[in-house]
Amino acid sequence: MSVTGANFRRMTVLQLIETTPGRFSLLLHAGTTPVDALAEKLGHEPNGYFWEGVARRLVATEAPSLEDQFDYDPEGDMFCAHGEDRAALEALSELGPVWDCGPDLLVRHDAVS
Secondary structure: OEEEOOOOOOOOOEEEEEEEOOEEEEEEEOOOOOOHHHHHHOOOOOOHHHHHHHHHHHHHHHOHHHOOOOEEOOEOOEEEEEEOOHHHHHHHHOOOHHHHOOHHHHHHHOOOO
């Protein structure tokens, strides 16, 4: 497994890896973001499923062209979006200030509710 696309400007806890030739995964290890306490304060558990909800909301509201460009496969301790379209996964990683660990989008959308 090799790490690719290391120039993410925003959330350094996101990693884009090539899992097999031509297949990529965008990963976030739950519990490692500066907005975890805020998510909990808003009544959410900031696990992989929570971050899937955030990602789906971001795609629906800010980048509908990314819909169906990758699949989600979260676990309790990890968010994962994966597929063959590296550019789409990179675009997901660039969405919204929440990926920058900024609380504004998290509060504005109340994440997944």
